[in-house]
Amino acid sequence: MPLPAVPAPLKKSHANRVIHQLLLQMESSQWWSAARIQRYQLKQLRQLLAWAGQYSPHYRNVLQDIDLAQFELSDLQRLPVLSREQLRSQRQQLRCTQYPETHGAADEMMTSGSTGSPVVVDSTAQVAAIWSAISLRDHLWHRRDASLRNASIRWRVENIGMAPEGLEFPGWGAPFSDFYQTGPGYFLNSSSDVRDQASWLQRTNPQYLISHPSNLRALLQEIRKRSIKLPALIELRTVGEALDNDLRQLADEVLGLPLVDCYSCQEVGYIALQCPDHRHYHLQAEHLIMEVLDENNQACEPGQSGRIVLTSLGNYHLPLIRYDIGDYGELAEGCSCGRSLPVLRRIQGRVRNMLSLPDGSKRWPNLGFREIMSIADIRQFQLQQHSLQRIELKLVLATALDAGQEQKIRDILSRYLRFPGAIDISYHDSLPRSASGKFEDFVSLLD
Numbered sequence: 148m149p150l151p152a153v154p155a156p157l158k159k160s161h162a163n164r165v166i167h168q169l170l171l172q173m174e175s176s177q178w179w180s181a182a183r184i185q186r187y188q189l190k191q192l193r194q195l196l197a198w199a200g201q202y203s204p205h206y207r208n209v210l211q212d213i214d215l216a217q218f219e220l221s222d223l224q225r226l227p228v229l230s231r232e233q234l235r236s237q238r239q240q241l242r243c244t245q246y247p248e249t250h251g252a253a254d255e256m257m258t259s260g261s262t263g264s265p266v267v268v269d270s271t272a273q274v275a276a277i278w279s280a281i282s283l284r285d286h287l288w289h290r291r292d293a294s295l296r297n298a299s300i301r302w303r304v305e306n307i308g309m310a311p312e313g314l315e316f317p318g319w320g321a322p323f324s325d326f327y328q329t330g331p332g333y334f335l336n337s338s339s340d341v342r343d344q345a346s347w348l349q350r351t352n353p354q355y356l357i358s359h360p361s362n363l364r365a366l367l368q369e370i371r372k373r374s375i376k377l378p379a380l381i382e383l384r385t386v387g388e389a390l391d392n393d394l395r396q397l398a399d400e401v402l403g404l405p406l407v408d409c410y411s412c413q414e415v416g417y418i419a420l421q422c423p424d425h426r427h428y429h430l431q432a433e434h435l436i437m438e439v440l441d442e443n444n445q446a447c448e449p450g451q452s453g454r455i456v457l458t459s460l461g462n463y464h465l466p467l468i469r470y471d472i473g474d475y476g477e478l479a480e481g482c483s484c485g486r487s488l489p490v491l492r493r494i495q496g497r498v499r500n501m502l503s504l505p506d507g508s509k510r511w512p513n514l515g516f517r518e519i520m521s522i523a524d525i526r527q528f529q530l531q532q533h534s535l536q537r538i539e540l541k542l543v544l545a546t547a548l549d550a551g552q553e554q555k556i557r558d559i560l561s562r563y564l565r566f567p568g569a570i571d572i573s574y575h576d577s578l579p580r581s582a583s584g585k586f587e588d589f590v591s592l593l594d
């Protein structure tokens with residue numbers, strides 16, 4: 148089936164013309180060879196470095212002895228990695244004193260992060276246009292019909308859009324409404340009780356639903372429990388947290404629906420979109436370079452997991468060069484869909500989501516929660532590792548467990564985690580999210 152054509156903007160504005168140009172160009176570049184994409188990246192990287200070397204006090208020092216005319220992609224590894232803490236504390240030094248006039252008005256993106264220490268990234272209208280163009284590309288890749296109803300259950304810091312009403316809009320919102328005649332959009336704050344979320348979905352009866360993985364998991368369980376039918380729904384989408392394949396399986400079991408994920412962050416914008424034909428992701432390589440590094444800062448082989456380090460090619464206001472975003476991931480060899488955009492097989496979340504074992508090893512835990520859910524009616528859960536000897540399972544439940552159920556849950560967890568220490572269960576009315584709204588199933592409190 149041919150991909151849908153790139154739409155021209157319905158709403159004429161300079162910003163929308165820029166987005167349209169970007170989309171047209173991306174429509175073509177997704178089919179370039181890997182070598183051509185790399186040449187394109189290198190050209191952009193040299194331009195960015197030349198600008199940063201001239202206008203950013205930090206990069207003036209870093210780049211002073213580097214000959215950019217001879218600079219290759221492989222030379223990136225000679226440049227220092229930029230940590231989140233550096234970005235937070237050295238923003239004035241990193242920021243360019245000016246950026247190209249064609250990049251439009253200055254903008255700012257703020258992320259509070261999961262650790263609660265806010266980071267501000269200076270950006271431009273050009274960066275926002277890239278963000279919009281990639282969100283339209285996601286729409287084209289997954290062949291969504293904009294005339295249908297789109298529901299979004301997402302976290303907002305203010306108590307807006309709470310159940311039972313939520314919010315209703317005539318369209319899906321920008322950039323979609325600027326390019327398509329869209330159907331109505333519905334919003335519900337994911338802080339609403341999951342039982343109310345399920346009832347709201349029945350009432351709004353959307354074709355598309357987007358939510359955070361942790362919220363979608365609870366919602367799918369509620370839908371299963373009440374045998375709720377959502378006959379119109381054709382696609383589930385997730386955003387904002389690491390997704391495990393368990394959730395894809397649950398979506399298939401409960402609703403028989405595919406799940407489409409994307410990978411983004413506030414500092415950089417969209418990083419990777421799910422391939423239209425597969426579960427893995429394609430890096431948005433026209434706009435960023437991704438490296439995956441091992442503990443010695445050497446590039447990992449495809450299939451080997453490491454730290455994700457990003458260079459944003461579009462931000463000339465605050466250059467993010469080799470920015471350590473704090474996630475772990477794994478690259479893979481090519482894709483049969485015909486796109487040469489590099490393949491990201493998995494995003495594994497953050498180092499603090501890793502389980503530490505007494506023998507000194509660390510790994511991403513398999514929680515076995517599908518099995519645990521069959522023991523009790525669990526609304527929400529979180530595991531916290533307090534020490535090498537103790538993990539706490541925090542539960543939000545309708546009714547407390549009896550001793551037999553508690554023991555069964557401990558047994559399942561010990562088996563899946565292969566953790567030899569104690570597993571304590573505690574009960575809560577609700578489990579708070581981080582300041583950024585992210586929710587983590589497993590949090591290690593060890594250093």
Ligand SMILES: [Zn+2]
Pocket residue numbers: 422423424425429482483484485486
């Ligand atoms: Zn593909």
